[in-house]
Each structure stands twice: as structure tokens, then as C-alpha cells.
Amino acid sequence: METLFKLNNRKMATPILTPSQVLGNYYLDTRWHLLETAAMLDRAQRGEAAHPEDESMKTxxxxxxxxxxxxxxxxxxxxxxxxxxxxxxxxxxxxxxxxxxx
Amino acid sequence: MLIIQPHYHAIARTAQDYERMAQSGVVCVAEPAFWAGFDRKYPETFIDYFRQITEFEPTRAAQYGITHYAWVAVNPKEAENPELSRVVLDAMPEFFKRPNVLGVGETGLHLSSKNECEIFEAQVQLAVDYGQLLLIHTPHLHDKLFGTRKILEILAGFSSLDPDKVWIDHVEEHTIRPIREKGFWTGFTLYPITKCTATRACDMLEVYGWDRMMINSSADWGPSDPFTLQEAVLEFRRRGHSIQDATEIFYNNPCRFLGQNPKFKFKPIKIVEE
Structure with missing residues (x-):
């Protein structure tokens, strides 16, 4: 069981990730999601320019x-x-x- | 690591999914009855579907060393046809006797219509009358909050219902709290786009703990992937949680809930070092 405890040591010491670990683990993934969001909004804006009769982004x-x-x-x-x-x-x-x- | 996939629509998946699941630690799946993508016209179609998941599908899973269990129910979408639903409900007790049937599921609500509520209540009563476990589907997307509240309201009307025998599935951040407060089992369903993701499921596990929590991939004929379950295992372990804690969530908790039906043969395990 002692060996098992050592295996679990990181969890025992820090059951919740530190902010630094969160940034390290998820920064690139979150950056990707934000870029996808920005690209979708840009796509819709270009659509508005090309199809001014479509006011969906307003309505x-x-x-x-x-x-x-x-x-x-x-x-x-x-x-x-x-x-x-x-x-x-x-x-x-x-x-x-x-x-x-x- | 050994894994139990507690909510899996095998009939919509390929043999290759079974093979890859077996290669990645899955030893058992439980298949609730669900919507086929179209509304069935005849009660007999349901009966044949129940035969498929209680007779044929276990043999397909067994070829990969996977034990297959099933649930029977009229799903919320087809509950909109109460006449058909009542005939199917009358046939369900015969299926409760089958060796791989664990209970009534997935019942629940979709749009929370009057007919859906009526047939949901009838299926809760059936589970109570026959001492069956109950698996409840909560609605999709923007209907989820209202439908979950309605489900809890209906369940509150059953004074003899043991919350420990009820699993409410497809829970998200805005619906989890009242389900936990009432003492029901809670399920997260991991989908690529809708429902929940592996990271969010792990966040909720860290916030609420993992007592009476289960995670599944559902995996049906829509955009879905049985291996989102393994993604969740990896995400949980990446955060530094022990393999024993992962085993509690992905193996032992399904054993604890499903094992309330004596037909379920798997037992919780403990990882020990020699």
C-alpha cells in the first residue's frame, strides 16, 4: 500500500491543478477554441457584406x-x-x- | 485499466468499435433502448428491437470478450404516441426476466409534453412495481433545464421510489445540483459537440466528488464516439488523480449502481501493489 501511496503522491499533494498547471495543460486548446469563435464571427461578417439582405446577425x-x-x-x-x-x-x-x- | 461503458447503443455501432473497446480495457457495456432516428409505427417493432438487444447483441459483444447488458423502455420521443407506448409497456415485464436486462431505460423527457410526462410516469411506476433499476434521459440543449426540473417534480410524486436505484443521465453544469441534492445517481454523457466533454466532466467530478457518479459515451447513430470515455480517463489521470480513483469512477461506480440488480456480475475492485 505504501507504493500505492507514492503513486498517488501528486494527487494527495494537489488534488486540484494549480493555475500554472491549468495554463500549461489548456492554453493551446483554449487558444484554438477562441480562434474558432473569432473565425466564425468573421465568416458571418463577410456573409453580411456579401448578402446585405440577410440581417440574421442582428435579428x-x-x-x-x-x-x-x-x-x-x-x-x-x-x-x-x-x-x-x-x-x-x-x-x-x-x-x-x-x-x-x- | 478496466472500464465499464454503462450507456452504449451497440446496435448503432460497428464490430470494429467493439474490437477497439476491448483492446482499450472495456469489459462490459449496458445498452438502453432508445430512439431509432424515426418514429416506429408498430409495437411489434419495439418488441423485435428488445429481442435484438437481449438476444443478438450479447452474442456480438461476447466475440470480443465484452459482457453485454440491456435496458428496455419507450424513449421520450416515441412516448408522444401513448397508445403505442401503452402496448409496449405491457410487454416490458416479460423482458425484465431476461438474463441481461437490468431495468427500465432510457425513459425520461424530450420536449416535456403532456404525453411524454404521462408515459414517463407510467414507466417509473413500472420500475417501482417490478423492483427494477431506472435510467432517465434528460432533454437536449435548451430544453434540458426545464425537462430536468420536470423530471425531478414527477419523481417527487413517487414516495416509494429509492433514489439509489435511479440514474439521471446527460447532466450538465446547470442541472447537476438538484439531482445531487435529491440523492440520485448522476451520469455525464460525453459527446463531441453536444451534452458534455471529458474536461467538463472531470471539472464536475472535482467540484462535486464522484460518489454516485457515472460517465458514459452513449455512442449512437449520430455524431458520437465511444472513445470519448477513454479521453475522460486520460483527462482525469493527466490531472494527477490516482488509478484507484479513476477505477472508482469508470468501473466501480457502474458496478455499484448496476450491481443492485443481481444479474450484474461485475464487482468493485481495488488496485493493490505487491
Whole structure:
């Protein structure tokens, strides 16, 4: 069992990753996701220029939800609950959720 | 590492998936009945589907050394047809007797319509009446929050229901808390785009602990991948968690929940050093 404890030593000492470890492990992945987001917004903007009659980025509720989500990511958060807050924003997509509050 | 895949739609997957799962530590899968991608017209089609997952699919899995279990239910989408659903429900108790059937699943809600709620309640009652385990599907995307609340509301009406025998699946950050508070088993389903990812599942494990938690890949006919489960194992281990803790989540917890049905033969294991 002693050997097992040594195997687990890192977990015992730091059951949650340090911020430095989080950056080390996830920086490139997060950079990739942010670039994908930026590219999608650029793609839509080019679409607006090419198809000015399509005002979806102004009128489609999904575009508004994406903007709200980006605001959450850009702001400071007192609690580590950004994922939950984004999911609550995306829950608004179904208008029935407004009518059917319990 | 030994792995149990507790939610896997084998009929939608290839033999190569079985082979690669077996090569990467999977020794057991459990297959809930689900939506075939179209609404079936006849109750008999369900019966044949139940025969497929209780008779044929175990033989296919066995060729790769994988033990196959199944669940039977009318899924939430087809519960929109209550007449058909009632006929199928009448046939389900015969399947509870089959050697690889673990319980009623996956039932639950999709759009949370009146018909869906009625058939969901009937299936919860069936599980209670026949002492079966219960696997509950929560809705997709923006319907998930409302549907999860509705499911919890319906379950609260069953005073004799033991929460330890109920597994609520496809949980995300905005739905996990009330499920944990009520003492139900909690499932994360890892999908490439929707539901949950390996990293988010590991985050929730670190926040809430792993008592009564299970992770699965579902893996069906849509965009999905059974190996997201192995991704989660790797992610969990990369963060420095022990192989014993990984075993608790990916093997022992399925043993603990599914093992409440005596037909389930696998038992929790402990990693020891000689």
C-alpha cells in the first residue's frame, strides 16, 4: 500500500491543478477554441457584406445569445461558474422556457 | 485499466468499435433502448428491437470478450404516441426476466409534453412495481433545464421510489445540483459537440466528488464516439488523480449502481501493489 501511496503522491499533494498547471495543460486548446469563435464571427461578417439582405446577425436570437456568452467570458467572475452561466444563457433559446417557469 | 461503458447503443455501432473497446480495457457495456432516428409505427417493432438487444447483441459483444447488458423502455420521443407506448409497456415485464436486462431505460423527457410526462410516469411506476433499476434521459440543449426540473417534480410524486436505484443521465453544469441534492445517481454523457466533454466532466467530478457518479459515451447513430470515455480517463489521470480513483469512477461506480440488480456480475475492485 505504501507504493500505492507514492503513486498517488501528486494527487494527495494537489488534488486540484494549480493555475500554472491549468495554463500549461489548456492554453493551446483554449487558444484554438477562441480562434474558432473569432473565425466564425468573421465568416458571418463577410456573409453580411456579401448578402446585405440577410440581417440574421442582428435579428436571429442565436446571434444575441452568442454575444451574451462572449460578454460573460470577457468579464470577471466572483465564482467559477462561467460554464453554468453560459448554459443558462443558451437555455433562453427556447421561448417556451420564458412561458413555462415553474 | 478496466472500464465499464454503462450507456452504449451497440446496435448503432460497428464490430470494429467493439474490437477497439476491448483492446482499450472495456469489459462490459449496458445498452438502453432508445430512439431509432424515426418514429416506429408498430409495437411489434419495439418488441423485435428488445429481442435484438437481449438476444443478438450479447452474442456480438461476447466475440470480443465484452459482457453485454440491456435496458428496455419507450424513449421520450416515441412516448408522444401513448397508445403505442401503452402496448409496449405491457410487454416490458416479460423482458425484465431476461438474463441481461437490468431495468427500465432510457425513459425520461424530450420536449416535456403532456404525453411524454404521462408515459414517463407510467414507466417509473413500472420500475417501482417490478423492483427494477431506472435510467432517465434528460432533454437536449435548451430544453434540458426545464425537462430536468420536470423530471425531478414527477419523481417527487413517487414516495416509494429509492433514489439509489435511479440514474439521471446527460447532466450538465446547470442541472447537476438538484439531482445531487435529491440523492440520485448522476451520469455525464460525453459527446463531441453536444451534452458534455471529458474536461467538463472531470471539472464536475472535482467540484462535486464522484460518489454516485457515472460517465458514459452513449455512442449512437449520430455524431458520437465511444472513445470519448477513454479521453475522460486520460483527462482525469493527466490531472494527477490516482488509478484507484479513476477505477472508482469508470468501473466501480457502474458496478455499484448496476450491481443492485443481481444479474450484474461485475464487482468493485481495488488496485493493490505487491
Amino acid at each position: 436571429d436570437p442565436r446571434a444575441q445569445l452568442l454575444r451574451e456568452a462572449l460578454d460573460v467570458l470577457a468579464s470577471d467572475s466572483a465564482e467559477p461558474n462561467r460554464t453554468e452561466r453560459l448554459l443558462m444563457i443558451f437555455t433562453k433559446l427556447d421561448p417556451k422556457n420564458e412561458e413555462r417557469k415553474d
